[in-house]
Amino acid sequence: MATAPPAPPTSRARTDFPLPALIVMACTGFLVIMTETLPAGLLPQLAAGLQVSEGGAGQLVSAYAIGTVLAAIPAAAWTREARRRPLLLAGLCGFLVANTVTALAPSLAVALTARFVAGSFSGLLWGMLAGYARRIAAPEHAGRALAVAMAGTPVALSVGTPLGSWLGSTVGWRWSFAAMTLLAALVMAATRVLVPDASGQRAQTRVSIPRVLGLPGVTTILVVVFVWMLAHNLLYTYIAPYLREAHLALRPDLALVVFGVAALVGIWITGLFIDRALRRLTLVSVSLFVVAGAALLAAQGSLIVALVAIVLWGVAFGGAATHLQTAMGEAARENADVANAMLTTSFNLAIFGGGALGAVVVEGIGARMLPAGLLVLALIALSVVGCGRRTAFPTHR
Incomplete structure (x- = not known):
């Protein structure tokens, strides 16, 4: 026996x-x-x-x-x-x-x-x-x-x-x-x-990389990762020219410190609720990106509006990695390590894309319009999260 x-x-x-x-x-x-x-x-x-x-x-x-x-x-x-x-x-x-x-x-x-x-x-x-x-x-x-x-x-x-x-x-x-x-x-x-x-991972639970990609919810999460992080990096990479062209009396290093402190608050909030409210947290975070993008677009010359928007942006971004990796871990289960490697690849491609697309915007219509790109991309990410209620970001866990 x-x-x-x-x-x-x-x-x-x-x-x-x-x-x-x-x-x-x-x-x-x-x-x-x-x-x-x-x-x-x-x-x-x-x-x-x-x-x-x-x-x-x-x-x-x-x-x-x-x-x-x-x-x-x-x-x-x-x-x-x-x-x-x-x-x-x-x-x-x-x-x-x-x-x-x-x-x-x-x-x-x-x-x-x-x-x-x-x-x-x-x-x-x-x-x-x-x-x-x-x-x-x-x-x-x-x-x-x-x-x-x-x-x-x-x-x-x-x-x-x-x-x-x-x-x-x-x-x-x-x-x-x-x-x-x-x-x-x-x-x-x-x-x-x-x-x-x-x-x-146990050998008997291993599946091929294409099959991991085909697991329910995995592709949806990867799309959200790319679009959401593309929205973030579009503005984060070019925060200095945005602040200058928006006529905001705020140094880039101070703006990033405000952003980073707010991100820590976002992580703290995420830690409190992630185990019982993944979908709601993700929807709220992406929605805050939408609000921040709209506020920064309207904040031409208004330091107070810009600071509030940067705080909202930081809070939303702070928990983003945890939301996405938690969703990926639950979708991929035993194959979470490979799926999270795909998430890492998608994240870094978004960094590349943010730099490239941001350069086009800055050299074309101007850095002051970068929040418009963040706003549009965040709306796309929000719609994809909304549609992923069954497998990627389930209503019931």
Whole structure:
């Protein structure tokens, strides 16, 4: 008579809310976003240090994004059965090495290679992190666990990137990347101590990538991810020219700090309600994008209106990743890691699209019209979420 398999080592962790482990995961997200966005605030220093134009230095951002897009889905597919903590440590080690090489890079070619490698490890980590966070928490707290694990993103955008830019402009850009190396080492040490292991996907539950894409709700969620994040990046990427052309007496860095703090509020609200109100939270968040877009479009010269709109935009964006990854996890179930890798790819394609489409708007009709694009795209995303009441964003969970 066959005996039951032993319980996985995560069974004890699932009885409580594993806050220390989730904070470590949030620090991982902070590291990933900081590494991605750091060059954008250091273009003059990077250009001078590597003896290239600012446009050439800007390719360090592109190389990272390309690595993420190309690696996310294959990495998730190849590592489905791997245990989660060793995989997390491997990803963090990749960031440690890549940031070290970037800090020491003697030429643009070496730096671009290191950035591509960092982007590839980003694809690996974003593909697994959401599923890992949900896996080590009790099922009734899975959404709240994901909200905590994703908190590193707005903190990095609102505090980390400006701090890294200040460090680079004060003591040199190489020290900023060296700081990322130190952070990676600290997060690795914390992972070994605080993060419980979890099993990978069972072989009998694996399906092919095309079949994951065909699971009910998955394609709908990917469409929402792309359209919603395209709306966000359209304005976020070009916030400086928008503020200037809208005649708003607000510095871009201060606007982004307001946005980041509001995003933290959005994550807190999401953590309170995500496990019982996913559909309503998503509808409210996308609706706030619509309101923010309309307000920013009308805020020509009105600082108060603009600040209120930025706060609403930040609150809506703060919980967006948690809403979308929770929806994807429930739609894909055992294949959530691969599905979240698809989500990561769609997200990064939206970043590309936001930059490209925003450039067309800025050079064509002017940056002051960017909120109109955000408004239209948010309305499209809202209609798709509304139509996904059966599988993607179900009314009853």
